[in-house]
Amino acid sequence: xxxxxxxxxxxxxxxxxxxxxxxxxxxxxxxxxxxxxxxxxxxxxxxxxxxxxxxxxxxxxxxxxxxxxxxxxxxxxxxxxxxxxxxxxxxxxxxxxxxxxxxxxxxxxxxxxxxxxxxxxxxxxx
Numbered sequence: 001x002x003x004x005x006x007x008x009x010x011x012x013x014x015x016x017x018x019x020x021x022x023x024x025x026x027x028x029x030x031x032x033x034x035x036x037x038x039x040x041x042x043x044x045x046x047x048x049x050x051x052x053x054x055x056x057x058x059x060x061x062x063x064x065x066x067x068x069x070x071x072x073x074x075x076x077x078x079x080x081x082x083x084x085x086x087x088x089x090x091x092x093x094x095x096x097x098x099x100x101x102x103x104x105x106x107x108x109x110x111x112x113x114x115x116x117x118x119x120x121x122x123x124x125x126x
Contacts, residue, residue: 010074012086014047015094016040018067024060034060038071038086048078048085059091068095 022036034056037046049071051059063069072090077083 012071012073012075014038014040014071014086016047016069016071018063018065018069019046021065022060022063024056032056035085036063038069048083049073049088050076050078050085051088051091055088059088062093063091064097066097067093069093 016038019037019039022034024032024034026032031052032054033050033052035048035050038049039046070092071086071088073086073088075084076087078085
């Protein structure tokens, strides 16, 4: 008789807002890791996201509270906790807090140059 194995798939794709500043943890016994909380909706609980190694250092330097990001990763139980988090494999910043500040400053400078018709059409699609 042939036995069949059920394939396992542990892949999570989420988009959300970083709820707290990424915290870098550097233990001598373990790899460098960064952790932060991702808010994915008003009705859903926040999700803990962890990145490890060199990727963690990059995340710590590039991500900030309030950034809108896309996360790919695997579900994983967080050490010494009953909660499940996401071990991030890929993170893409969709809208950075710094980019928003820069665009607000540049839009106030460009407001005099941009015609009224373009301003209203542009605002309609935001």
